[in-house]
């Protein structure tokens with residue numbers, strides 16, 4: 001089978017779990033060489049080992065996306081290992097951790113400043129750092145006769161509509177608008193920028209999400225299609241946006257949300 005990413009070199013952040021791990025596996029199945037970055041080296045290495053076990057090519061590296069110098073170094077290491085960079089998938093993200101005794105979505109007023117800073121550092125600065133490092137690399141490659149490049153971000157349906165908490169939602173709103181503004185800024189250089197906007201996924205994102213059948217069922221019930229989002233649903237969307245299938249698409253925030261952001265469903 002011809003892979004959609006044959007000959008492409010790809011960085012995935014947050015690669016040690018959930019969407020990032022699914023994307024590394026799928027991208028490698030489609031021929032990409034993958035640099036799996038995660039704040040946890042063991043988790044990133046486990047993903048790279050899974051790719052290798054399937055016959056794909058992946059390296060793992062510890063990288064905190066909130067640390068611009070670490071992200072620059074990870075891009076340099078990718079180029080050193082693979083020769084050049086084609087795609088960065090800025091996927092790493094975090095949300096508020098549950099607070100003991102607190103029921104439901106945390107109110108903004110009950111969210112501490114350091115919790116908001118922590119979310120913004122990863123979800124906003126992490127994407128900014130990934131975009132900047134990749135753009136610098138893409139521009140250097142263009143000067144050497146290899147123009148273009150692709151940026152895919154993971155935002156959230158919470159970056160499209162009011163959903164979930166304000167701290168998290170506003171951080172993802174920054175990602176969806178950065179995706180559009182950057183897409184316009186970089187279009188003349190042939191660099192495309194799009195995002196995947198997932199709704200509820202039972203991953204390691206929130207403690208307990210991945211284990212409890214009741215939590216999965218109740219998460220599914222809030223989506224018009226009736227089931228939670230699978231990390232591979234997002235990986236499939238990211239593959240489309242990373243590949244030439246979407247070569248004339250930029251500035252799009254693609255919902256992978258079972259219809260959640262489409263509007264208010266009719267009463268049944």
Ligand SMILES: NC(=O)c1ccc[n+]([C@@H]2O[C@H](COP(=O)([O-])OP(=O)(O)OC[C@H]3O[C@@H](n4cnc5c(N)ncnc54)[C@H](O)[C@@H]3O)[C@@H](O)[C@H]2O)c1
Nearest residue numbers: 014016017018019039064065092093156200201203204205
């Ligand atoms: N799970 C959901 O319900 C949901 C919904 C909408 C959007 N999202 C978004 O999808 C993306 C992936 O989430 P997931 O569900 O796969 O979560 P996950 O927790 O399963 O995986 C996220 C990975 O990111 C890594 N990570 C965390 N902080 C990091 C940092 N500073 N630097 C590098 N890596 C870091 C974690 O170690 C983990 O391996 C995130 O951007 C998240 O905001 C998730």
